[in-house]
Amino acid sequence: MLIVQKYGGTSVANVERIKAVARRVVRTAEEGNKVVVVVSAMAGETDKLIRLAYEVSDNPSEREMDLLLSSGERVTTALTAMAIQALGHKAIAFTGRQMGIITEPVHTKARIERIEADRAKRALEEGYIVVVAGFQGITETDEVTTLGRGGSDLTAVAIARALRADLCEIYTDVDGVYTADPNIVPEARKLERISYEEMLELASLGAKVLQTRSVEFAMKHNVPVVVRSSFNDNPGTLVTREDKEMEKVVVSGIAHDKNQAKITIKAVPDRPGIAAKLFKAIAEANIVVDMIVQNVSSDGKATDISFTVPKPDAKKALSITEGIAKELNAGGVDLREDIAKVSIVGVGMRTHSGVAAKMFETLANHGINIMAISTSEIKVSCLIEAKYTELAVRILHEAFELSKTS
Amino acid sequence: MLIVQKYGGTSVANVERIKAVARRVVRTAEEGNKVVVVVSAMAGETDKLIRLAYEVSDNPSEREMDLLLSSGERVTTALTAMAIQALGHKAIAFTGRQMGIITEPVHTKARIERIEADRAKRALEEGYIVVVAGFQGITETDEVTTLGRGGSDLTAVAIARALRADLCEIYTDVDGVYTADPNIVPEARKLERISYEEMLELASLGAKVLQTRSVEFAMKHNVPVVVRSSFNDNPGTLVTREDKEMEKVVVSGIAHDKNQAKITIKAVPDRPGIAAKLFKAIAEANIVVDMIVQNVSSDGKATDISFTVPKPDAKKALSITEGIAKELNAGGVDLREDIAKVSIVGVGMRTHSGVAAKMFETLANHGINIMAISTSEIKVSCLIEAKYTELAVRILHEAFELSKTS
Numbered sequence: 001m002l003i004v005q006k007y008g009g010t011s012v013a014n015v016e017r018i019k020a021v022a023r024r025v026v027r028t029a030e031e032g033n034k035v036v037v038v039v040s041a042m043a044g045e046t047d048k049l050i051r052l053a054y055e056v057s058d059n060p061s062e063r064e065m066d067l068l069l070s071s072g073e074r075v076t077t078a079l080t081a082m083a084i085q086a087l088g089h090k091a092i093a094f095t096g097r098q099m100g101i102i103t104e105p106v107h108t109k110a111r112i113e114r115i116e117a118d119r120a121k122r123a124l125e126e127g128y129i130v131v132v133a134g135f136q137g138i139t140e141t142d143e144v145t146t147l148g149r150g151g152s153d154l155t156a157v158a159i160a161r162a163l164r165a166d167l168c169e170i171y172t173d174v175d176g177v178y179t180a181d182p183n184i185v186p187e188a189r190k191l192e193r194i195s196y197e198e199m200l201e202l203a204s205l206g207a208k209v210l211q212t213r214s215v216e217f218a219m220k221h222n223v224p225v226v227v228r229s230s231f232n233d234n235p236g237t238l239v240t241r242e243d244k245e246m247e248k249v250v251v252s253g254i255a256h257d258k259n260q261a262k263i264t265i266k267a268v269p270d271r272p273g274i275a276a277k278l279f280k281a282i283a284e285a286n287i288v289v290d291m292i293v294q295n296v297s298s299d300g301k302a303t304d305i306s307f308t309v310p311k312p313d314a315k316k317a318l319s320i321t322e323g324i325a326k327e328l329n330a331g332g333v334d335l336r337e338d339i340a341k342v343s344i345v346g347v348g349m350r351t352h353s354g355v356a357a358k359m360f361e362t363l364a365n366h367g368i369n370i371m372a373i374s375t376s377e378i379k380v381s382c383l384i385e386a387k388y389t390e391l392a393v394r395i396l397h398e399a400f401e402l403s404k405t406s
Numbered sequence: 407m408l409i410v411q412k413y414g415g416t417s418v419a420n421v422e423r424i425k426a427v428a429r430r431v432v433r434t435a436e437e438g439n440k441v442v443v444v445v446s447a448m449a450g451e452t453d454k455l456i457r458l459a460y461e462v463s464d465n466p467s468e469r470e471m472d473l474l475l476s477s478g479e480r481v482t483t484a485l486t487a488m489a490i491q492a493l494g495h496k497a498i499a500f501t502g503r504q505m506g507i508i509t510e511p512v513h514t515k516a517r518i519e520r521i522e523a524d525r526a527k528r529a530l531e532e533g534y535i536v537v538v539a540g541f542q543g544i545t546e547t548d549e550v551t552t553l554g555r556g557g558s559d560l561t562a563v564a565i566a567r568a569l570r571a572d573l574c575e576i577y578t579d580v581d582g583v584y585t586a587d588p589n590i591v592p593e594a595r596k597l598e599r600i601s602y603e604e605m606l607e608l609a610s611l612g613a614k615v616l617q618t619r620s621v622e623f624a625m626k627h628n629v630p631v632v633v634r635s636s637f638n639d640n641p642g643t644l645v646t647r648e649d650k651e652m653e654k655v656v657v658s659g660i661a662h663d664k665n666q667a668k669i670t671i672k673a674v675p676d677r678p679g680i681a682a683k684l685f686k687a688i689a690e691a692n693i694v695v696d697m698i699v700q701n702v703s704s705d706g707k708a709t710d711i712s713f714t715v716p717k718p719d720a721k722k723a724l725s726i727t728e729g730i731a732k733e734l735n736a737g738g739v740d741l742r743e744d745i746a747k748v749s750i751v752g753v754g755m756r757t758h759s760g761v762a763a764k765m766f767e768t769l770a771n772h773g774i775n776i777m778a779i780s781t782s783e784i785k786v787s788c789l790i791e792a793k794y795t796e797l798a799v800r801i802l803h804e805a806f807e808l809s810k811t812s
Contacts, residue, residue: 019462052421052481052485053488056428056486057492061491063498064499068488071477071480075474078470078473078474079458082470082471083462085470086464086466
């Protein structure tokens, strides 16, 4: 088999961890597999570099930021290759460029355009374990780019696709994908399998196991992904195509996300084009809006619009909204950061009705007020007060009987 | 003017130092100059990475070592460019590759083959301050290489040559080149000017101001180099072509080097080819031999051969020598590490006689035994016991009246 293994920051956090990774990689190779290893920067290293950048500049340029951040993976790539060599196995370290990862000319969150994997293929044929720097690529004009937070997952999945690998293993510090955060719900159960669609909802809903774009990519190209721990030999969770078996389960998991802020613009004149104007301005600032709720006020002449954005973007979104409120002579703008989003996810919802109602009822029974709702075919999300997050996750986990194996 | 400025590890050791560098660079630019900045890794960073490499492997591969070490300059290059931008000036950071530094395909101490500086020239024309990662290059086949310890000096001088710069300033933590180490000789005087030849002797003799290869390169291509401090505005020392004025000074400076070890192979049969065999084996191990002394023993049938090598290579050289001693049935091999080399340097020696004699006499007068001597047109070096190093430097500085301005 050809296996791509990706090790995250905690898995290569220090020399001992890197040696443990090397042992696992060599064991995989000695079982008769060809192995490509993708590594992140040592845990904390990327944050340290970002801190340095903000110490020298209030507004560091994105081009130089990419150059700066790409250094972290260079270090772990070289060290991991050395550690594998020290175990007596051939290994070669590749930067993003040497791996042929060509991206679009966008800094800090470039998309991979293609992978020119000839050199890696040759190295694999020659018996090398190939160790690749995650998170980074190069443009056609020789500029260093990075793929955004969690980009090493995408590197691994894209390489698995380019090399037609049989499996892409994402090693992290948790055993796999759980029905809910085990820190909140002790009875949470590790899933053996989950569909790409569900994983995508869980990833974008704040379960930090896999980066969203890597799941999208894996789904699009049907790359089988296993999420497992580098700290033990437990089998992990297979992320794969939806099948009949999965559809029997109504709710697969519960996600929560405290990293959202809610902005409300009050008493906006209720005429066409207002919402468009507001959300266009916010989109132009590259801020992703998640939920939107609009309530027509009792007199029918004005309306309140609420929406949520990621917390780090809240201040920027607030000031844009305030500008527009002034233009519109609206009633004021209000920011709330003490909110959370709780979601239930499952492909079985497509064929089962009453799931949303059960969620609302469960929350209501415990006195939890719902501030906003958004739904898709396979998920229902509710915005609630942040202080109820853990309670909501626990009661929903129980209500949908997620600790029972299907 | 087009000025290349190189800042060493202590000059970019932390955020405050990097900001100070940015201010100096911007000041230079605002005086009407085009500026290229070459930076080293933060002080201590390269050593830290080397330590990590030896923690994961007893024998880290040179290819991966280069990849590892090249990350240090990436960090400072990006941060320095950001700091310059924060002062409101255009700046762009280049890796060795983006600067077009093409080296031979040799790891850990590659030579620069050429610099494809078109991109840098364009950036300068467009008004950018160009910040370049020192110490690193790229081969024709896309491998990352490094230029050896102190290689950032060479990067700076080679770029100065490629761009036909008017001046190459090497910023370090000392004010310039002194007649002797001021820590040993408080009266040591800073030289205003020094010839390439003298600087070369001083550099290779252990005065750590400038890397030897960078001086050779500057001499060959006649690049004017100024050595000065990044911690003050003192004018520094100009390293330039020899002229009439310089020849009037007999001795320009005194260097000392404690980083040598002496190996003696005893009672070697005195027949042709023995020395050749020994030094060929040592050369093949890439160890540079400095001084060689051979004494025919009293009976004329056997000889002792002594030679010096850099201390880090001593163990390796010792084991090679022991192997050859066994083959030759020699009388044994002996390693001494408590030695030092003290040298006087000056282009004036070419036209003044009695300089060496005066050196030997001065040392003898203070009871310092000379173990070996080597000379060139412009220097005399003596090997002495390490404990006499400081004394020897002081008395020679006095004997040649180096604290007096010429």
